[in-house]
Amino acid sequence: xxxxxxxxxxxxxxxxxxxxxxxxxxxxxxxxxxxxxxxxxxxxxxxxxxxxxxxxxxxxxxxxxxxxxxxxxxxxxxxxxxxxxxxxxxxxxxxxxxxxxxxxxxxxxxxxxxxxxxxxxxxxxxxxxxxxxxxxxxxxxxxxxxxxxxxxxxxxxxxxxxxxxxxxxxxxxxxxxxxxxxxxxxxxxxxxxxxx
Numbered sequence: 001x002x003x004x005x006x007x008x009x010x011x012x013x014x015x016x017x018x019x020x021x022x023x024x025x026x027x028x029x030x031x032x033x034x035x036x037x038x039x040x041x042x043x044x045x046x047x048x049x050x051x052x053x054x055x056x057x058x059x060x061x062x063x064x065x066x067x068x069x070x071x072x073x074x075x076x077x078x079x080x081x082x083x084x085x086x087x088x089x090x091x092x093x094x095x096x097x098x099x100x101x102x103x104x105x106x107x108x109x110x111x112x113x114x115x116x117x118x119x120x121x122x123x124x125x126x127x128x129x130x131x132x133x134x135x136x137x138x139x140x141x142x143x144x145x146x147x148x149x150x151x152x153x154x155x156x157x158x159x160x161x162x163x164x165x166x167x168x169x170x171x172x173x174x175x176x177x178x179x180x181x182x183x184x185x186x187x188x189x190x191x192x193x194x195x196x
Contacts, residue, residue: 045105048115053098057111060095061118064088064125072129077145081133085126092122092172127167127176134178137161151196158190 028034071084095118103109138147138154139161147155162185168177 044116044119045112047096048099048101048112048119049103049105051096051099051101053100055094055098056100057115057118060091060099061121064091064118064121067091068125068128072125072132074141075143075145076132078133081129084129085133088122088126088129089172092126095119095122123169127169130176131165131167135161135165149192153192153194153196156190156192162190 067084067087071080071087099115099118101109101115102111105112132142132144135142136144136147137157137160138144139156143154147157149155162183164181164183166179166181168179170177
């Protein structure tokens with residue numbers, strides 16, 4: 001939670017400072033990657049505008065937030081995470097059937113921009129719950145109620161989870177792809193924390 005709060009205030013300054021100092025080369029819009037992303041964005045924009053549903057983006061976003069708050073917050077359980085994943089998948093399907101986005105796609109459209117962000121949040125929320133479900137330990141922001149000491153402290157599993165996990169979204173209805181990068185600790189030794 002502190003990372004989210006700190007990130008909210010610090011990230012805008014960090015990114016701005018980086019971009020102000022970065023020496024970027026010329027951008028070639030003829031590159032195949034540019035054309036592919038442009039097609040993808042155009043398709044997504046057209047898809048969002050074509051839905052013409054009756055649910056506001058804010059209502060669907062709020063519903064997603066409640067699922068995460070209740071089932072993927074500071075304390076989590078296997079059953080709660082499995083339920084959250086099912087609810088998020090159902091909500092994402094409903095989003096693409098029922099979202100109402102006013103305006104058009106050829107001008108500045110904040111409603112369209114917001115809808116695109118919430119569509120991203122749906123995917124990100126599922127990946128976050130999938131990761132929390134896979135992480136069968138309690139460590140940092142991952143407090144799984146099934147994995148705690150008899151005193152109620154977080155029970156780590158450094159043998160299985162001493163890595164960085166990055167999940168790749170592979171599309172609705174497809175299992176996400178997990179990328180792992182092992183962590184090596186040369187100067188700091190891993191240790192169980194105790195708040196008693």
